[in-house]
Amino acid sequence: MAAVTGGVAAAGGFASSSMPAHASDTATGVPANQVGVLVDTTKCIGCRKCEYACARANRPNGVSIEAYKDMSVFDTPRRMTHDALTVVNRFANPAKPAEPIYVKSQCMHCLRPNCVSACIVGALHKKSNGTVSYDASKCIGCRYCMLACPFEVPAYEYGNVLTPMVRKCTFCYETYQSRGEPPACVQMCPPNCLTFAPRGDLIELAHAKIEADPDAYHPHVYGETEAGGTSWLYLTSRPAEDLGLLEIPARPLPRLTENLQHSIFKYGIPPMLLYGLLAVAMKVSEAEEKTEPSKAPHE
C-alpha cells in the first residue's frame, strides 16, 4: 500500500510540473503522469457518499446529504445525468445473495478519448494528467461527443435554454487535482474502495490483488485495455459485463475515423487531385464537343 500512497503524492505533483503534452510514453501514447482511480467493487457498500461528494464538488449551491440517504434508488438501474456526474448501481451477488454488489460509474477518462476526437471545436481535450476536460465556452452544443462515447457517459443540460453544457465527471481537475488532492469522491469513500494513484501503479496493484486472492476477484482489470485503456479501473468479483460495465474491444476508438480523415485529406492532396482530374475532364469533353458541332446545342 505504501507504493500507492507515495503514488498519490507523485500524482499530485502534476500541477506544479509544467509537463508538455508530448511528454508521454511514445509506445502507448499514455501521458507520463497519467493518474487513475482503481474501483474495488468487492469493497463497495453502496453508501452513496461518493455521489454526495461529487454533487457537493460540482453543484456547490445547496446539496443536502439527506437526498443521498435514500437507498430505494437502487431498485432501478440509473445512469449519470447532467446533475449527477457519478451514480452507484446495485447488482445481485449469486455467490453471497445477502451482499449485493455495488458499482460506481462516471466518465472513464479514456487514454484515447473518442469524444475528444469527435468534438468539432476542441471543447473536449485531454490534460497532461489524463483528465478529459470540457470547455463550455468553445462548445456549440452539437452533442457529437455523446454519440461518440463508447461508455455512453456525457449528459446534456437539455433544460437549459440559453447556455446548455455537456456534463460529465471532471475528475475534479480544477477543484482538487490542481491542488494535488484526489477527486472528491475518492476523498469521501468510507471503505476505501477507491484508490487514486498513477495509473501504472494501479494496474500493478490490481493484478497483485487478483493474485493474492483469486477467489475474490474475476481475473480481469476492467479498463486496462477497454477502448485502448481508461483512467478509471475496476476490480470485480463477477465478469464486468454482468455488472453493467460494457464489453468494449481494446482498439482505441478514434483510430478508424482519424486514419480515414488523415488518409483522405493528407495535405489536401486527394481533394486537389480530384480537382485536377475534373479540370482535365472539363477540357477533354469541351474539345470533344467542338469536334462534333452537330451534337452541341450552340447556334
Next chain:
Amino acid sequence: MSHYPREPIPVKFWTPGVYLLCGIAAAGLLAALYRLVFGLQASTNLTDRFPWGIWIAYDVEGRVALSAGGFTMAALTHVFNRHKYEPIVRSALLVALLGYSCAVVGLLMDLGRYYNAWHPAMPWMWQGNSVLFEVGMCVMAYLTVLYLEFSPMFIERFAGRVNLPGPLARLNRVSNAFLATGGGFVTKIMFLILILGVVLSCMHQSALGSLILVAPYKTNPLWWTPVLPGLFLLSAIAVGFPMVIFEQLYAAWSFNRKPPMDLLGSLAKLGALFLGLYALAKISDFTIRGAMDHFFPLSLASVMLSVEVFAGVLVPLGMLVFRRVRQSPALLLTACSLIIAGIILNRLNVFLIAYRPPYMTKAYFPSLVEILVSLGLTATLILAYRAAVTIFPVLTKQESAKPAAALEASHAK
C-alpha cells in the same frame, strides 16, 4: 453559357396549395420559436441516450443528400460539357441552394448553443481529427459556392435594372456598376467555382456517412460498415438525378408547363446507372461482412432495412430499366419518388434506427415540435422555389403561351 433563353416565369403565386404550404410553414415557424424560447427539453424528445433526432437525421443528413442534384447536374452539364441539360441545370441549382439553406436552419435548431455556430470556422478552434469538423467546413464552403453559382441569375435579373425606392435611389448607379463588374468576374472564374463545388460535395457527402463510424459498438451492424462514407457518396449521386427529375415534373405540373421528357428520360438512365452501382455496392458489402447473420430474428431494424432496400432501391431500379417508365411522366415520377423516399429512409435508419445506445430504456420518437420544424422547412423550401422562379430567370422560356395567357386573363379581372 446561356444558350437557352430563360425568364422569370409568370405564375399565379396564390393557389390553394400555396395557402396550405404557408400554413405548414407558419406552424413550423411557431415551433421553431417555441424551441428558441423554451429550450430543447421542452420542445424535443432528445435525451442523454438519443442526443441526435430528426433535425440531424432528416433536416441535415436527408436534405443534404437530396440536394446532391445541384452538384451532379453542375458536373454533368458544365464539367462533362453535356450542354443539352442546360435548360434544367439552374432549377437543380436553386433546389440545392434552398435545400442546403434549410439544412443549416435545421442544424441551428438542433445546436444547444446555436450562437456559437461560427466557432468551427475560427482557426484557433479547428479540430482536424473531427469528422464533424470536415462536414461543417465543407458545407459552409459549398453553401458559398452555391450562392456564387446562383449569382448569374441574380445579376441577369438586376444588372442595369436596379431601381431602389426613395432616398436609396442614389445608390442605383453604384449598384449597377457593382453587379456588372462583379458579374463579369464571377463569369470568368465560374469554371473554377463549378469544379470546387463538385470536389466539396464529394468530400462532405461521404463524410456525412463517416459521422456514425465513430460509434461502432452503438450502431447496428446491418448498417455499420467502414465503407459507409462510400455508400453515402454513391447514394447521394444516385438520388441527385431522380431528385432533379422529381423537381422538373413537379414544377411542370404546378406551373402548367410541358416537362422536358427527352432530357428527363436520359437523366433517368443515368440515375438508374448510379442507383444500380449503389445497390451493387450495398449488397456486396452486406454479404461480404456477413451482416445477414444479424438480419434474423426479424426486428424493427431488419424490417426497416428491407423496406429501404426493396421499395427504395430495387423496385425503382427495376422500373427505370423500362423505356416505357422513363417516358411516362406518371411512372417516372413514381419511380423517382420511391428513390427519394428510400434515401431519406436510409439516412433516418442509419441515425435513428441503427443507433442503439446500450443503456437505452425508451426508444426515440420525434416530438410534435421537431416534426413541425422539419415539415415547416420543407414547406418553406417549396414556397421559396415558387417565389424564386417568378423573380429570377431560372426556367426556360416556353412557347406554349397557354398558362401565361390564362394568367393575364386572371390579372385583368
